[in-house]
Amino acid sequence: MKSLFHSRVTDSERRLRERIFNVLPAASFQMDRLLQLLDIVESDRSPTACVECTHQPRLHLNPHFIAEHCPNDEDLFMLVMHELYHVILGHTRLFPRATLLNNLVFDAVINSMLCQQFRDPVYTQFFQKLNPWDSFPARLLAPPPGWPNKPATLPSGANKAERRAMELLYGENHESTTYLDVFNALTECLPDEDLETL
Numbered sequence: 001m002k003s004l005f006h007s008r009v010t011d012s013e014r015r016l017r018e019r020i021f022n023v024l025p026a027a028s029f030q031m032d033r034l035l036q037l038l039d040i041v042e043s044d045r046s047p048t049a050c051v052e053c054t055h056q057p058r059l060h061l062n063p064h065f066i067a068e069h070c071p072n073d074e075d076l077f078m079l080v081m082h083e084l085y086h087v088i089l090g091h092t093r094l095f096p097r098a099t100l101l102n103n104l105v106f107d108a109v110i111n112s113m114l115c116q117q118f119r120d121p122v123y124t125q126f127f128q129k130l131n132p133w134d135s136f137p138a139r140l141l142a143p144p145p146g147w148p149n150k151p152a153t154l155p156s157g158a159n160k161a162e163r164r165a166m167e168l169l170y171g172e173n174h175e176s177t178t179y180l181d182v183f184n185a186l187t188e189c190l191p192d193e194d195l196e197t198l
Contacts (some may be wrong), residue, residue: 013042016066023077049079051086059083069130078114078126085110101190105183109141112169112177115143136162137190143170161188 020040040059048065051057059080070076085091093107115124127142134155140162144151147170154163165185167178 013061016042016061016063019073019076020080023073023080024073032146041192049083051083051091053091057087068124072122074122078118078123081114082107082110085113101183101186104137104140104190105179105186108165108169108186109177110178112143112174115147115170116174119148137186140165140169140186159189161185165189 017040040061040065043060044064045060046062048069049059049061051059056112061079066076066079069071070079086106089106089110094102111127115127116123124147126141128145131138131140131142133139133142133145133152136155136158139154142155144166146152151170154166158166162185165182168174168185
């Protein structure tokens with residue numbers, strides 16, 4: 001695990017650091033939160049990226065994931081923003097250790113917020129590439145194909161609770177959606193045994 005900000009860095013780590021600073025809007029609350037993080041490190045602690053659930057969390061970025069799934073700056077932007085939103089929304093302090101269901105709901109809500117804010121396909125495709133539409137519960141983590149103009153309908157096997165969750169996340173009234181609304185809908189559509197496969 002190598003720090004990107006508080007130690008000597010290789011050329012590849014320096015380029016990653018520069019990409020992170022270049023994709024975040026200057027003078028934004030996202031940049032402010034990034035700078036409040038104790039550190040950003042390249043590590044394999046997570047197969048993707050994660051933020052520690054501590055008082056001064058560190059952002060862990062898996063360099064292999066970034067190399068494979070973040071070829072464009074927009075992809076890196078969505079990844080870093082996703083992790084920063086965990087900090088901004090207090091997820092790193094709500095639970096000493098979030099459950100799989102908590103994390104799925106956090107991720108679904110954050111991805112929805114980001115896609116609502118950055119609707120251009122160059123941004124939303126990051127979540128769509130990682131979360132296939134024909135796979136449950138992965139499809140809860142990305143907008144439907146064709147969204148926002150002509151969103152695809154859910155596959156025929158989707159139950160009423162899953163349809164409700166997708167409507168909360170990507171429907172017309174998404175602005176009034178709360179974490180609890182999505183949590184309740186997902187609790188109904190995810191049997192306990194499905195949580196083991198997340």
